[in-house]
């Protein structure tokens with residue numbers, strides 16, 4: 481179980497997250513939804529220890545993140561929103577590097593790399609440097625790297641962006657299987673249909689505040705006769721009337 485307890489994050493004078501209270505249960509896929517700049521990556525970066533909160537605490541299985549960072553980091557597979565990292569390494573070097581850091585034994589790492597690289601159709605290119613890859617291939621490389629240690633918690637920042645339909649389907653199936661085994665999957669997306677397909681619950685962020693937490697059915701029941709897009713835009717969208725295609 482993951483708990484965000486009264487979390488806020490300031491960047492200088494700017495409040496990116498304001499008093500976030502959120503509990504993610506074991507066995508669920510939780511989707512963070514929100515416009516650009518709503519605070520999704522900030523939330524994810526706090527859980528993955530990339531940044532620290534200004535106030536509040538995060539607990540993972542009852543342990544305070546700030547007191548148990550190394551231990552908790554090892555329980556988390558993290559896919560960042562930009563796959564442009566370690567460009568000078570080959571994918572295979574990158575995966576071996578991660579296996580070493582996470583203490584995955586050689587045989588297990590080899591098995592996982594072989595099966596994941598085959599599944600994501602990148603095995604044949606694994607000895608080329610990442611800078612020669614397309615965006616989607618880089619994304620696949622990062623996803624495989626995150627999954628090699630096979631930790632309980634998956635945290636994925638817009639993981640489907642740039643993936644081809646087959647890889648997107650396969651990753652969604654893997655996310656479902658992982659959650660069904662009692663693990664937690666937290667991911668962010670702009671795509672409502674993806675949230676609808678995958679999430680047990682969603683959280684809608686608007687300008688750093690969480691304005692809805694619950695199931696898609698609960699959300700739809702609150703606004704009968706409206707489709708999901710309309711509900712989402714009314715909740716999270718801009719508050720002023722601007723006609724698309726006209727000057728403001």
Ligand SMILES: Nc1ncnc2c1ncn2[C@@H]1O[C@H](COP(=O)(O)OP(=O)(O)OP(=O)(O)O)[C@@H](O)[C@H]1O
Nearest residue numbers: 491494496514515516517518519520521522523561
């Ligand atoms: N290092 C930083 N310094 C200053 N402001 C920042 C920093 N990182 C993020 N912000 C601001 O915090 C807010 C939330 O950013 P965040 O990246 O969490 O949004 P997001 O919901 O992930 O957006 P997107 O959908 O565009 O990825 C934005 O206004 C952003 O400009």
